[in-house]
Structure formats: structure tokens, C-alpha cells
Amino acid sequence: MDPIGRVREAVARSVTFLQEVWAELKKVHWPGKKETYAATLVVLVIVSIVALFLGTVDFALFRAVQLILR
Numbered sequence: 001m002d003p004i005g006r007v008r009e010a011v012a013r014s015v016t017f018l019q020e021v022w023a024e025l026k027k028v029h030w031p032g033k034k035e036t037y038a039a040t041l042v043v044l045v046i047v048s049i050v051a052l053f054l055g056t057v058d059f060a061l062f063r064a065v066q067l068i069l070r
Contacts, residue, residue, distance in 0.1 A: 031039065
């Protein structure tokens, strides 16, 4: 196949791909403002809880190692 034919085929495949992507994006359920706010709040609460837990474990292990090495 000549170079121009390959370019035309690549462009045609790219156009088809973008059309399929656009069709799939139309099917997506986009969350509203309230749903986004609620999900963000849940993420922040869970991250805070995990951070507190890991900080506590880190501090406890730090103190334990200090006591062992003394």
C-alpha cells in the first residue's frame, strides 16, 4: 500500500474511533453537584480515618523501636 493510502486508512480508523468514543461518552451517567459533594465528603472522611490510624501505628512502632534500642 502506498503512503497516502496508509495515511487515509489511519485517518479513517481515527475518525471511527473518535465517533465510538463519543457514543460511549453519551452513555455515561455524569454525577450531579449533590452526588459529587457527597462522594468527595466520603473520600475525605475515609482518608482522614486511614491517616489517623497509620499515624498512630507509626508513632507506636517508633516508640517501641526506641524502647528496644535503648
